[in-house]
Amino acid sequence: MPALLLKDLPRFECLLEAARHNPTLDPSAVVAYLHLLRAGDEAFAAADRNFARFELSHGRFGVLMLLWRKDKYGKGCPEIGPEGRTPADLAAAAGVSRATMTGLIDTLERDGMVTRQPDQQDRRMMLVQMTDMGRELMARLLPVHFQTVAEMLSPLDESERQTLVQLLARLSRPRPAESSPVPRTDPTHSLILSVSEKTS
Amino acid sequence: MPALLLKDLPRFECLLEAARHNPTLDPSAVVAYLHLLRAGDEAFAAADRNFARFELSHGRFGVLMLLWRKDKYGKGCPEIGPEGRTPADLAAAAGVSRATMTGLIDTLERDGMVTRQPDQQDRRMMLVQMTDMGRELMARLLPVHFQTVAEMLSPLDESERQTLVQLLARLSRPRPAESSPVPRTDPTHSLILSVSEKTS
DNA sequence: GGTAGATAGTTAGCTCACTAACGACAATTG
DNA sequence: CAATTGTCGTTAGTGAGCTAACTATCTACC
Structure with a gap:
């Protein structure tokens, strides 16, 4: 906490x-x-x-979640893509510093949840990949997590949730709002944003 | 962060x-x-x-805020009261452990924002009080803080804020709802609660 | 082709939480 | 009154995040 x-x-x-x-x-x-x-x-x-x-911290879960998403649904959602498994990219996506990501990957690797291997093209980079053990952990954890989220939101019905999301979205720091190449959809639904883009 | x-x-x-x-x-x-x-x-x-x-952490601000409230508005809101300035009470009110509160008070005392003095009645306890320097710091900080909060919420009008508060309040863990000796008012407005009561 | 600058990952050291355990004291109970 | 039980504040040690600085590597420009 x-x-x-x-x-x-x-x-x-x-x-x-x-x-x-x-x-x-x-x-x-x-x-x-x-x-x-x-x-x-x-x-x-x-x-x-x-x-x-499950012996995970929020940070380590975030890493596994990102790897899991790319692992499973990278195809369906092209902007996620199969690339971006480098520590620096994971750090940007998870919202932590690169130094913190090093530590997160360290312990995940020690526990056998991910592997690190050097990139052939760019020898500065490492590629982080989920192991089968990591996949199994997520297969056990995710149902529990999703259930908790569902229970947490259970007091609100669908339209109330939508209202909540719209109100919360309007509290986010108003972005430049320019440079949105993707076809506009309901901003409360297409909530990809900012940090993944502005690798500046 | x-x-x-x-x-x-x-x-x-x-x-x-x-x-x-x-x-x-x-x-x-x-x-x-x-x-x-x-x-x-x-x-x-x-x-x-x-x-x-202002060289404050969120935790230290919380302590000063609690002392400031008791200092200034303890009279107007009797359930806050002038007592409860002991580290243990501050810890419960701020939502941190007693050990953490010791550290927070340590640095606040070092910086001259609060003083610690032993309680005469119960010699296990200490009494924490704000110094004039602490009051001055809050007098400079609070307008900035309140302005930030106001700006943050500025995208929402009054009725939208009320909607947001009601939705968020319903997400809080549903409490036993019994043992409410205070006359019922709108729960989104009288949001004193739980932790201060259940010193169990 | 060689140097200058940017970038990737790591390391070292910091802060701010936490839990567990302690001594001092108070309250309760035989 | 003596003993137990519980509470208060503190200390020690841990974990997770951060920034700053380092090495290795890539890229770009003369």
């Missing part, structure tokens, strides 16, 4: 009171912000508890 | 494809889950950038 935050949330009346002395305090914004942090942390922690049962 | 996660989110079509092979995969739940993690992480990271400018 990495994210820490005030579990003892202020009451709305206190915020109103405080707002009278702090002109920059927007009570409804603070309430939404605190709820967002809390819900995000709960979701994160719930997933982490599952991962821990 | 503590929380790490897949920045390279899967496209909805990929999820649909994957769902055909994984019966437990609920595509709309996964999309909502990923958006939640991402939005929460962005909110967390944005706040952290502010804190870092």
